[in-house]
Each structure stands twice: as C-alpha cells, then as structure tokens.
Amino acid sequence: MKVDFIIVGHGLASVAVIEHLRKYDASFVVFSDENPNSSSKVAAGLYNPVTGRKMKQTWMAEELFPYLEKFYGDLEELLQSDFLHKKAIYRPFLSLEDQNDWMAKEQKNSPFIEKTYTESKFSEFIDDSYGGILLKTSGFLDVKKMLDSHKENLIINSQIIQEPLDYQRLEIQQNQVIYDEIRGRNIIFCDGPLSNNPFFDWLPTAPVKGEILHIKTEKPLPEDIIFNRGVFIVKNPHQDFYRVGATYEWKNLDYKPTEKARKQLTDKLDDLLKTEYEIIDQVAGIRPASKDRRPLIGNHPEMKNVFTFNGLGTKGVSLAPYFARQFVESINNLKKLNDEVNINRYYPLYSS
Known part of the structure; x- marks a missing residue:
C-alpha cells in the first residue's frame, strides 16, 4: 500500500488533521489503538470563548470559534450524524464585587457576550444571586459520537488499521516512511499523552x-x-x-x-x-497537554517527513480545527505555522 500520509492515533486531533488533508486529496492510512479511557472518549467536549476565574476571552477566540462551528458542521454533513450542540453558556457572578469588576472591563463588549444580567436569571435551578453573563458561539461537541461516526467512515473506505503502531517496525528514510508493506511519504503522530513516542519524547509534555x-x-x-x-x-x-x-x-x-x-x-x-x-x-x-499550555505541532528537527500534532490540552475541541488547517497548509508550503504552537520553539531541547 502506498499513501501520502501514515497517521498514528484516532482522536480529536487526528480527525481534524485527516479532514483537512482530504481537502488536498491526500491519501492516508490511520493506525488506531482503541483506548476507552482516552480524553477524547470521556471528555464533555465544551467549547467556551470566555474562561477562567477572571472570565477572560480565551486565546485567539475570534479566530478559533467561528471556524470550529463551520468545521464540525461540515463534518456532520459528511458523516450524516449530529454531534455539534450549540448552546449558550451561563456564568453566574460570585459576588457583587465580581459583578462590578466585570462591568468595568472592556471585554464586556466582546462579540461572544450575548447578555449581561445584574440580577438573578435562573434562581429556580442555580445560585446566581448577583446575575451573570450569557455567552454565545459556545456549546459542546459529542466527541465520542463524532469519533465513532468518523471511524465508521474510515472502515468503509479501508483507511484504518485497528491495531497499535509498533515503533520497532517503522523505518524512516529520506523520501519515504516504511511500515511492513505500507509505504508513506510522511507520518503524522496524533498519539496522545502517554504514548512514549521515541521521535518526540524530548518535547516538554504535561499530561x-x-x-x-x-x-x-x-x-x-x-x-x-x-x-x-x-x-x-x-x-x-x-x-x-x-x-x-x-x-x-x-x-x-x-x-x-x-x-x-x-x-x-x-x-x-x-x-x-x-x-x-x-x-x-x-x-x-x-x-495531552504541554507545559506552556500551547499545542505541540510541527516537524521533527531532523526527519523532514515526520510530524506531530498533539498537546491540545483542555481546549482541544476549539483548537483542533483551526490549527489542523494551518498545519496542513504549512505542510503544503502555503502558510507558516503560528510560532506559539510550532515545536521549533523547543528544538534546543532535542539531541540526536
């Protein structure tokens, strides 16, 4: 079998990469070792543009959030399934001081704020004595249902091998990657936080x-x-x-x-x-998080056909679509990877 890409892992990261590779008619085969406890399988899948105790707009929200809803919506159509659930998020104020602090912030005019309440709105269900903020462009992804539907599609198209990849059987050459009878031009690791990947074990992960x-x-x-x-x-x-x-x-x-x-x-x-x-x-x-809380994406320092797309952490649902698009565009020399996610920021840690 000859393919453009061998992809290791089948989680949130892998699906985003695969669907952007399809746009360039790239051929691929996926190795998937099923783990029922993977974060992709048990996660609630929230995407939330305003986070943290201080209720700050999340990093790159204005780029990430509009694109994620389009991406998952298109994927629902492709797979003939429903797994994206657009819902408002209500964040109650903790105190009158909390409410006053919010009203003084410039970000109260954020495009992700549907409405601010200064009095209780949902007192029948929760304690929101001081009101709260109602967010839009938010909701959750049924990650397990999305992965199951996507896996069925890969099985139908004979694009998945349901077994773990054995690193000992992998041979990296200058212009190809060999694994038994499979010949790939490139390999992309989307293999999660505890894979002990020998190609990227120098990266400072923080699962x-x-x-x-x-x-x-x-x-x-x-x-x-x-x-x-x-x-x-x-x-x-x-x-x-x-x-x-x-x-x-x-x-x-x-x-x-x-x-x-x-x-x-x-x-x-x-x-x-x-x-x-x-x-x-x-x-x-x-x-699969990183120490600086930014994704770990990019090219191996020495092997130019070996890549990783990993480290999405707690915000994987919102990060995966946008950066998978950018990642695939960078492989095709169409766009430069964002410096904050590119693993070249850690090249000094690598020793061959």
Whole structure:
C-alpha cells in the first residue's frame, strides 16, 4: 500500500488533521489503538470563548470559534450524524464585587457576550444571586459520537488499521516512511499523552488527568443552557444524565476515578446547584497537554517527513480545527505555522 500520509492515533486531533488533508486529496492510512479511557472518549467536549476565574476571552477566540462551528458542521454533513450542540453558556457572578469588576472591563463588549444580567436569571435551578453573563458561539461537541461516526467512515473506505503502531517496525528514510508493506511519504503522530513516542519524547509534555461526574437531577435543568461556575453542568440530548466537571491532576496519571476528585466536584456543585441530584457514574481521562499550555505541532528537527500534532490540552475541541488547517497548509508550503504552537520553539531541547 502506498499513501501520502501514515497517521498514528484516532482522536480529536487526528480527525481534524485527516479532514483537512482530504481537502488536498491526500491519501492516508490511520493506525488506531482503541483506548476507552482516552480524553477524547470521556471528555464533555465544551467549547467556551470566555474562561477562567477572571472570565477572560480565551486565546485567539475570534479566530478559533467561528471556524470550529463551520468545521464540525461540515463534518456532520459528511458523516450524516449530529454531534455539534450549540448552546449558550451561563456564568453566574460570585459576588457583587465580581459583578462590578466585570462591568468595568472592556471585554464586556466582546462579540461572544450575548447578555449581561445584574440580577438573578435562573434562581429556580442555580445560585446566581448577583446575575451573570450569557455567552454565545459556545456549546459542546459529542466527541465520542463524532469519533465513532468518523471511524465508521474510515472502515468503509479501508483507511484504518485497528491495531497499535509498533515503533520497532517503522523505518524512516529520506523520501519515504516504511511500515511492513505500507509505504508513506510522511507520518503524522496524533498519539496522545502517554504514548512514549521515541521521535518526540524530548518535547516538554504535561499530561493532565481530568475526572467528570455523571448525575441525575430531581428537577430537569434548561435544555438550551450550560451552567458554568467552578464546575460545568451539561446534558447531551442523546443521554439521560448530566456531566459535571472537571478536575485537574498532574501527578497520578492513571484512569482510575478518585474520591478526592469526587469531593472537589461535589463541593463546587453543591455551591451552584439548587436541586437535589444523584451521582450515577464517575469517569477519568488524560488530556495531552504541554507545559506552556500551547499545542505541540510541527516537524521533527531532523526527519523532514515526520510530524506531530498533539498537546491540545483542555481546549482541544476549539483548537483542533483551526490549527489542523494551518498545519496542513504549512505542510503544503502555503502558510507558516503560528510560532506559539510550532515545536521549533523547543528544538534546543532535542539531541540526536
């Protein structure tokens, strides 16, 4: 088999790269080692243009967010599936001081702000005594459903090999990449946070474990709103429970849910939610993040046909489409990669 690209991994990053390669009629084969606990499979998939305790507009939001909705919308049409859910996010103020601080900020006029409330709007469901901000160009991606639909498409087109890639059987030559009977011109690693990839193990990754609760509430919450203060509460219309998350853990990187994370989430949930609830499940995943919280994208320092597209972290849903487009354009010499995501910023760490 001869292809333009061998792609390692089938998660959020891989799908974004694949769909942009299609635009250039590039041929490819994907190696996928199924991991039911991967961050792509367990993530709530939120995309949120205003984040953090200080409610700041997220990095490059005005470039990232309009494009992500178009990208996933087009992908829904291609795969004949529905997995992008556009929903307003409501972020309650914590105090009168919090409300005043927000009203004094210039970013209150951000294109992502639908409305600012100075009095309670959803007091029937949550504690929002001081009002809050309602965000637009926001929502969530049903990542698991998207991946399952995309995988079916790859199977139909004989573009996926459902087994892990064995690095020992991989031979990198100047003009081709050889793996058994497969000959590729290039190889792209989208292989997640714990792959022990020998080609990119010099990059300063910082994988993050995240845990999410699945709950059922005594009273249904509004279907068209995602509540977000300390924790998010989001419901997938195809499921009968809400997801509540998420935690951040950099040390104990396993896939086991913990009592510590459960308490962190319930403490914050109790501060926000007014209705009674029941915990029905708790799941954990590991996000492929980097130490400077920017994606790790680009070309190997010595092997010009070896690439990585990784390290998307907690904002993978919003980062993947825009930077996959830029990445593929850079491979085709059409556009330069953003310096903040290009792994050439870490070339000094590499030693052959």
